[in-house]
Amino acid sequence: MKKDARLKKRFNIRGIKDFLLSGSLGVTLISVFLGFMVGAIVLLIAGFNPVEGYFAILKGIFSKPKYMSYVVIYSTPLIITGLSVAFAMRTGLFNIGAEGQYIVGAMVAAMAGYYFHLPMVLHIIVCIFLAALAAAAWGGLAGFIKAKFGVHEVISTIMLNWTALYLSNWAVTLKSFGKQGTGKSFAIQETARIDLFGQWKITEAGIDFIRSHKVLGDILKSPVNLGILAAFLLAFLMWYTLNKTTLGYQLRAVGYNPNAAEYGGINVNRSIVTSMCIAGGLAGTAGALQIMGVSHRIAKLATMEGYGFDGIAVSLIGNNTGIGSVLAGFLFGSLKYGGSKIQDAIDAPTEVINIMVGTIILFVAMPKLIKLIFSFKKGK
Amino acid sequence: MMEALIKDIGFIIGTTLMYSTPLIFTSLGGVITERSGVVNIGLEGMMCFGAFAGAAGAYFSQDPWIGFACAAIAGGLLALLHAIACVSFAAEQIVSGIAINFMGTGAALFISRMLFDGATQTLTIPNKMPLPLNFLFGEGKMFASSGFMDLVFNRFATVYIAFLMVFLIWFILYKTKIGMRVRAVGENPEAANTLGISVVKIRYGAVIMSGVFAGLGGAAMSIAVVSRFSNTLISGHGFIALAAMIFGKWKPQGALVACLLFGGAKGVEIFLGAKGVPVPGDILAILPYVLTIVVLVGVVGKTTPPGAIGKIFDKGESA
Structure with missing residues (x-):
């Protein structure tokens, strides 16, 4: 009991909850719109034509099948880290540690993919399983420290993020894992890859196909892979777990009101x-x-x-739901990929995207301001 | 033998001081804002923006002090956004801080590309922060060059300012009326409001000051430790400063000790690197973070964050 009070004191769990409850599609859409407006103003002040800028971004997203394919590839990890943050958020936790958990997952997958020699499908499953397991332990550690010692997860996960980063950097220096002098690890085995037609693409038949098929060939020029299907599956699983299972109900109950949940017989810790x-x-x-x-x-x-x-942004913009994260992930992925084109097209810095995303989040955090704007309009 | 050892120790202490300084400024900023009850995890973004503004200001004016002032203004401006969101519009403070981090790093790189021909780093500044002892007494006059005393005490002006600021903030927080008000607002805004203290004004002031200090921290990095801003310069220092603030139990003097400890880890890392000792730098770099977690786990029962930390204060509701 006392611990809960202390936790609340530190970071005001109720505030986060109110914030979640008041978050509606309307506020989000207006925030996104305002984010684009601010981006346009920034471009204007810097001496660029915002219409040209946004047109360049749109062209960078939609003008070639390859570009759209890249958008999907860019969006995939963002959707899933968004789901990670959203899942924690829905259960009353602020997972700033998605960054570190991502790094741990990547590191373990790269190791399992390189060291193990397994048959095709099995290797993929083993890699994902081990990576998820290690990252779950990494995230779970922050949960354990919170449950046992009352250290707020925002603080512990920030520390764990940097711990993961340097751990991963250290792993690359290992002689058996990192190519010395390149700062990179060895590539994972073919059997651990989820690329589509990765091998076939470099055969003669594949090269011929890419040359002769305009749309499909163009798409194949990007590193197409099965990741996005996994993202959709995970989004569905998250929705199902949270809304249709006892476990999900319990976790949400703890997020909603830990004291009531404990009274109701749920083990909060x-x-x-x-x-x-x-x-x-x-x-x-x-x-x-x-x-x-x-x-x-x-x-x-x-x-x-x-x-x-970025996953935090995706989750916040997506209102902490599965489908929301998918949509916000695509939005963010498009901006990130399309935004990189603005540099070549009109010579404007691509970082305008970061400013836009920051603005969107800032507005999403201020439903009060948005409502004020609303009432002002009504008053007119 | 003995002499070399003393010199080595001097080197480590000196490097520690240098690397602690950016952290000290920034974590002082953290102390100020959190003492008024506003969480600021946007310190990283403010530090980054300040580091850029400092380097850019120092580059164009050729005067490190003008750069230093630019950094303060830049950090303060960014913090103003955080204040508007958190104090006036009841924003969730952590979320706003995340937004600030996106904006701060984004704005720094955006403007850098505009001013420096598309590069995400500034050019080398012509004049770094001065070494006050050299300035006052002439090079090598006060202490013998590269001796123990020279290594320890002949440091950039920012180092001296940082220590002075620790004392100043401690004095203001604990010995003056305004400091008492800041603490009162952080502990119990409703009560403070009843006594006629403007919670809004105090919090605006505290949040903006936190940005000013974070900006100075960034500049202490970009115009003293190194002599330019680059996109990876700050990477995480704002978060370490945040950790130092918590490690130091929301007190200026505590934050100082924590920053020295974290800076010390860096000092040892650099020393061992320079000596060619095969200790993996990445493992040493982990130390501050792990140490923070260990300390938090060990002493969290004894740490007391300000009472109203993170709480949204709405005058309308409480009145």
Whole structure:
């Protein structure tokens, strides 16, 4: 009891809850709109034509089948880390640690993919399973520290993020795992990859196909992989678990009101750990899929890649639901990929996307302001 | 032998001081805002923006002090956004902090690309922060060059300012009326409001000051420790400063100790690297983070965050 009070005191769990309850599609859509407006103003002040800028982004997303394929590839990890944050959020926890859990998942998948020699499908399953397991433990550790010692998960997961980053960087320096001098690990075995037609693409028949088929061939020029299907599956599983199972009901009850949940016979501490394990497992899966489908190896990182932090944005914009995360993930993935084109097209810095995303989140956090704008309009 | 050892120790202490300084500024900012009851995990973004503004200001003006001032203004401006969101519009403070981190790093790189020909780093600044002892007494006059005393005390002006600020913030928080008000607002805003203290004004002031300090922290990195801003310069220092603030139990003097400890880990890492000792730097880099968790686990029962931390204060409801 006393611990709960202390937790509440530290970061105001009720505030997060109110925030969640008041979050509606309307507020989100207006926030997204305002984010685009602010982005346009920033471009304008910097001396660019925002219409040209946004047109360049749209063109960068839709003008070629390959681009759209890339958007899907960019969106995949964001959707899943978004699910990770959303799952924790729905159970009353703020998983800032998705970044570190992602890194742990990626690292373990890269190791299992390189060291193990297994048959095709089995290798993929083993890699994902081990990565998710390790990341679940990483996330669960934050849950355990919270349940047992009352350390708020925001603080512990921030620390665990950087611990994971340096751990992963250290792993790359290992002689048996990292190519010395390149700052990269060895590529995972073919059997652990989830690329579509990865091998066939470099055969003569494959090259011929890519040349002769305009649309399909163009799509195949991007690293198409099965990740997005996994993302959809996980979004569905998250919705199902939270809304249709006893476990989900219990976890949400703890998030909604830990005292009432405990009175109702739910083990609050165990729920916190379980919830963080699941959130960690999700983020770890995102890391694993990225390794197995796109990069095939990990590299030494000078700084965070941001998949987990982007996941927070995705979750917040997606109102912490499964379907919301999928949609927000696509939005974010499109902006990230399309936004990188703005540089070549009109020479404007691609970081305008970060400013836009930050603005969207800031507005999403202020439903009060949005409602004020609303009432102002009505008053007119 | 003995002499070399003393010199090594001097080197480690000196490096520690240098690397602690950005953290000290930033975590002081954390202390100020959290003492007023507003959580600020946007310190990282503010520090990054400040580091850029500092380097850019110092580059164009050729004067590190103007850069230092630019950094303060830049951090303060970003913090103003956080204050508007959290104090005026009842935003969830952690969420707003996340938004600030996106915006701060985004804005820093955006403007950098605009001013520096598309690069995500500034050019090298012509003049770094001065070494006050050299400035006052001439190079090598006060202490013999590269001796123990020289290594420890002949440091950038920012180092001295940081220590001065720790004392100043401690004094203001605990010995002055305004400091007492800040603490009162952080502990119990309703009561403070009843006594006629403007919770809104105090919190605005505290949050903006936290940005100013985070900005200075960033500049202490970009115009003293190194001599330019780059996109990976800050990467995580804002979060370490946040940890130091908590580690130091929301007190300026506690934060100082924590920052020295974290800076010390870096100092040892650099020393061992320079000596060619085969200790993996990545493992040493983990130390501050693991240490923080261990300390939190060990002493959390004894740490007392401000009473109203993270709580949204709505005058209308409480009146």
